[in-house]
Amino acid sequence: MTSTAHYPSSVANVLGILGNERRVLLLNYLFLFGYEQDIDVRHLARVIGSVENGTSPREVTSQDYESVYNGLIQNHLPKLAKYDIIDYDDRAKIVTVTPRIEEYLILIVVARMID
Incomplete structure (x- = not known):
């Protein structure tokens, strides 16, 4: 789990977090x-592999899953843990959502409204 949070100090940092489709999918889920x-x-x-490939989670290939x-x-x-959006336990491979x-x-909703 993260012990100290680093908050984005600029718009560029926020865009860096949200500028990746996989992270946006992950945040939504x-x-x-x-x-x-x-x-x-x-x-x-x-789940993310299934959304990216348009399949059910059970149909995700081992190659896609590993990727x-x-x-x-x-x-x-x-x-995401660096900015305290989640807590991530790297050893246990467990994620916990934070408020x-x-x-x-x-920000994702606003971006979709103006897109």
């Missing part, structure tokens, strides 16, 4: 869970 609920990274990889899983643990989850996710979902 994580928002469906309650705060303080643990979510297994393997589950997230299956999403590795991207999540190496890049996306640490980045800060709401700030980013508001």
